[in-house]
Amino acid sequence: MLPSRTFLVLAVFVCGVCSALYLAFFSYYKTEEIQAAKGRLALYKSTLESEIERISYFPYVLSKDDHVIAGVLGQDLQALNERLAEFARRSQLDAIYLLNTDGVTIATSNYDQENSYLHNNYGFRPYFKQAMEGKGGEFYGIGVTTSLPGLFISAPVYAPNGKIAGVIAMKLNLHRLEEIWMEAGENVLLSNGDGIVLLSSNPKWRYKALFDIPPQRREEIKAVRQFDKIPLVKLNWSRTNEDQASVNKVPYLLVQEELHARQWTLYFFASERSIQVQAWSHLITLTVVASLIFAAWQFKKTRRIGAALRESQADSADLREANRLLAVEIEDRKQAERRLQRTQDELARTSRLAALGQLSVSVTHELGQPIAAMKNYLTAAEISQKPPKASLLTQMSGLVTRMENITKQLRFFSRPGSKEFEPVNLQDVLKGSEELLAVNLNSGKVQYSSDYPDHPVWVRGNRLRLEQVLTNVMRNAMDAMTDEEDCILEVKISQQNDHGVVWVSDSGPGIGQSTIRDLEEPFYTTRASGEGMGLGLAISTEIIKEHGGTIHAENRHPKGAVFMIEIPLEKEATHA
Structure with a gap:
């Protein structure tokens, strides 16, 4: 009972699909035929009008x-x-x-x-x-x-x-036009304002009336002997819709054109049989192709099912062995996961210890700059025979405050956070670094020069952090020139496009084959062992990145190195 019902449903479905496809094909070719008929009729209309206009x-x-x-x-x-x-x-x-x-x-x-x-x-x-x-x-x-x-x-x-x-x-x-229509094998007729067929490719349609003619109008036509003694009987035709009609019960596609100057109408009757033949031929072709594809698919499916069944019967022993090996592998994986978890825990503890050690070294390195400055101030005070000035105490108080701020600033390395930024003049940043490095710059060994524009170069940032960066870069430059006879340090500030730019150049040995990426790495240094831990530039790079800027480094010709610091300009505030 069930197979019969399934077959019936499938048969109904197939019939529905075929009907829908036939209608789709018929509609498509009908549209194509109507367009072609309109083109032919437009040509015939043009020919007729040209023939009349000629004379x-x-x-x-x-x-x-x-x-x-x-x-x-x-x-x-x-x-x-x-x-x-x-x-x-x-x-x-x-x-x-x-x-x-x-x-x-x-x-x-x-x-x-x-x-x-x-x-x-x-x-x-x-x-x-x-x-x-x-x-x-x-x-x-x-x-x-x-x-x-x-x-x-x-x-x-x-x-x-x-x-x-x-x-x-x-x-x-105009009989020559009728001959052209006949030779083309097309059904064309021309009627006047009374609906009487004047010309036709089918002689049986000629002088037939398409519509009912009132008796009075018939008498007028007879009086002028327009169609002599022809009875003007009505043509056996009817319109089923706008683009379809039947003549003597034969269906046609209908297209018409009006010749308004003479109140004539030109009709073109296209046979529906050619459309039906094309629709059926395409439907049959599509059905045959679909049947062949379905048969091939069924054949392959049957072969696959048979092959799978044979493989299933032949590989039952292999399947049991595979299950056993799978169980062993699962257990091995579980053990490996436990070992991996232990390794990850150990690595996490090691990373925390390394971070702690790096942080302690960073603090030592960053505090070394203000401590060295304080030591220089104290040494200068001891050597001098005069009592210390009040300005010396003020400078040392400022260094202590700076050391306190540096310890607070270093916390960004383990827990980055947003810091209040404000408009900062790069000339003020340079002056702060010069004060911090005054003892080194005024020692006489370093030939120091600075160049900056007359107007302020305003950037948005944290002045203390920017001073820390510039101080570190300038100190690194002076440290690099320790063994040089001519120690030249130059700092230049300018404004390019939307950035404030600081160049720091020295006459030292340069950076060699190193790149800025190498110098940014913690613990990487070009100095001799014991002369630096390589953390200053790494911290400086992080600070500049916080400000949305970049640091570049390259060798200087004929010798030395140039560091370029770029920081976006302040856009919102306007400063004198």
């Missing part, structure tokens, strides 16, 4: 011809017949003829033919009446003399006195 001005031009005017006055009509015959031949017109005010033909291009218009009266035709009213006339109908349809175009002919003396008319046969 639409001939009657007016001929009405101004001296021979035509002379002819309407009864002069030299035979010469005019020959002249009109030559014009008709060159213009590919059925006939060109001249009528007097009574509607009688007095000259015609077919004067020498059996069905000549000569002496026939066409005063009942609308195109004659329109021309006699002083207007251009146009009328499509079946000729009463030749029984051949055509488009009649007329114009009034004025005598020298300015009065209408006759009418010049010509007949254009």
